[in-house]
Structures are given as C-alpha cells and as structure tokens.
Amino acid sequence: MKQLLLTALLTINMAIGFGQINIDSLHTSFLTTKTDTVTLRKYLQRLEKLSSENINEIEITANWIIENAVLKKNDNMLAAALVILGDTYLNAQKLKEAAEVYLRVITLTENSSNYIDLSKAYIGMYNFNKQSGDYDKAMAFITKCLTVSEKNNYKPGIAKSKYGTAALLDDQSYPEKKRHFQFNFQINE
Structure with a gap:
C-alpha cells in the first residue's frame, strides 16, 4: 500500500x-x-x-x-x-x-571516479560539522574537498573549498583557527 x-x-x-x-x-x-x-x-x-x-x-x-x-x-x-x-x-x-x-555518499564514491559528488559530500560534512560546532572536523572535510577538487581540476569544488576555509578561519567562535592558520599557511608570530 x-x-x-x-x-x-x-x-x-x-x-x-x-x-x-x-x-x-x-x-x-x-x-x-x-x-x-x-x-x-x-x-x-x-x-x-x-x-x-x-x-x-x-x-x-x-x-x-x-x-x-x-x-x-x-x-x-x-x-x-x-x-x-x-x-x-x-x-x-x-x-x-x-x-x-x-x-x-563518501563511502560510495571514495574509491570511484565520481569526484563531483564526493566533493559535494565533503562540503556537506563541512557544513554539518561547522553548524554542530566541531570546527576541527569541518576543517578536515573542507581540506579533503580541496584535495579531491584540485586533483581532478574541479573548479566549483576548489572555489567552495577555499571559500569554506576562509569562512571557517574568519568565524569568531572557532578557537583553534589561529593554530590551523599557522599550521596550514606556516605563518610565524
């Protein structure tokens, strides 16, 4: 029925x-x-x-x-x-x-050639973790998205990853942003 x-x-x-x-x-x-x-x-x-x-x-x-x-x-x-x-x-x-x-989606596409949906799923997990307040996981997922997107020259994924990273680092409630910023961009005080 x-x-x-x-x-x-x-x-x-x-x-x-x-x-x-x-x-x-x-x-x-x-x-x-x-x-x-x-x-x-x-x-x-x-x-x-x-x-x-x-x-x-x-x-x-x-x-x-x-x-x-x-x-x-x-x-x-x-x-x-x-x-x-x-x-x-x-x-x-x-x-x-x-x-x-x-x-x-990540499990389904990780070992396939479907990098577009994999990138979108990483962005989705980034958004989920950012909304949940788990900024370290959000950073990890957006970094994975950037890696997959750059490897496959997927420009929308690259742009969204860079924007997501910038938005996360700009978020005032992210306490570890300075540590991530220094590590990822090798900036010394």
Missing part, C-alpha cells in the same frame, strides 16, 4: 513537472523495476529543480531515484540523489539525517 501511494504521488508530481510526458507511460515506468537510466536522469533533473522547502516532495522523489539506482547498480545516480537529499536535510536542520546521507 505504501509503495502504491508513493508511486501515485510521484507520478502526479512528475507529470505536472514534466508537462508533456504521457501520464500512462510515466505511471508504467514507476511500476516497473526496469526503469532505464534516461528516465532516472530526468527525475534527477526534476529533483535538482525542486525548492528545499518541498522536503516531502524531495524525499519521495529522491527515495524513488535511490531505490531504482540501487536496482540498476548505478552508483553515480545514487550518489547524486543522495547529495541532494543531504543538502535538503541540512537546509531543514535535520543534521543527523544529513550527516548519515553525506557519509553514505
């Missing part, structure tokens, strides 16, 4: 969002486990466009993508949906859920 309700809600939502997709074919694609990668990509694009205020809609869509990505063994699609879900949880102040999702 739960799966049927989920299918109905997602079908209606996506039919409205895509506009010109035939509702019958959309419904059929939801009911089969043979959803192709192109369909998953369409739903992922729709998921990216949803506002973070629509947390229920995002959860429903993301969980459907996650379920189908697992069935298709498509780790890249899985990681992308998880990152969006983690960002949504973080924006909604569901910090525990956000951390769990980001750590799952």
Whole structure:
C-alpha cells in the first residue's frame, strides 16, 4: 500500500513537472523495476529543480531515484540523489539525517571516479560539522574537498573549498583557527 501511494504521488508530481510526458507511460515506468537510466536522469533533473522547502516532495522523489539506482547498480545516480537529499536535510536542520546521507555518499564514491559528488559530500560534512560546532572536523572535510577538487581540476569544488576555509578561519567562535592558520599557511608570530 505504501509503495502504491508513493508511486501515485510521484507520478502526479512528475507529470505536472514534466508537462508533456504521457501520464500512462510515466505511471508504467514507476511500476516497473526496469526503469532505464534516461528516465532516472530526468527525475534527477526534476529533483535538482525542486525548492528545499518541498522536503516531502524531495524525499519521495529522491527515495524513488535511490531505490531504482540501487536496482540498476548505478552508483553515480545514487550518489547524486543522495547529495541532494543531504543538502535538503541540512537546509531543514535535520543534521543527523544529513550527516548519515553525506557519509553514505563518501563511502560510495571514495574509491570511484565520481569526484563531483564526493566533493559535494565533503562540503556537506563541512557544513554539518561547522553548524554542530566541531570546527576541527569541518576543517578536515573542507581540506579533503580541496584535495579531491584540485586533483581532478574541479573548479566549483576548489572555489567552495577555499571559500569554506576562509569562512571557517574568519568565524569568531572557532578557537583553534589561529593554530590551523599557522599550521596550514606556516605563518610565524
């Protein structure tokens, strides 16, 4: 019953969002486990466009993508949906859920070529730890993001890492910032 309700809600939502997709074919694609990668990509694009205020809609869509990505063994699609879900949880102040999702992405992508979602997960963990007040862990995650981004010449990750480091060092509530600043930039008094 739960799966049927989920299918109905997602079908209606996506039919409205895509506009010109035939509702019958959309419904059929939801009911089969043979959803192709192109369909998953369409739903992922729709998921990216949803506002973070629509947390229920995002959860429903993301969980459907996650379920189908697992069935298709498509780790890249899985990681992308998880990152969006983690960002949504973080924006909604569901910090525990956000951390769990980001750590799952890190575990999934650490040894793969998916450096984009790995960088995004590191940034998510940086934001989680910064909001939680664990500045040392935040610094560790933003440094990992910078390392991965520079290694792969991923410019958005490099920019966000440098901005995150500067923001963390500028934060007045970070007591260890002077020690990190001296260590990372080898500045002597």
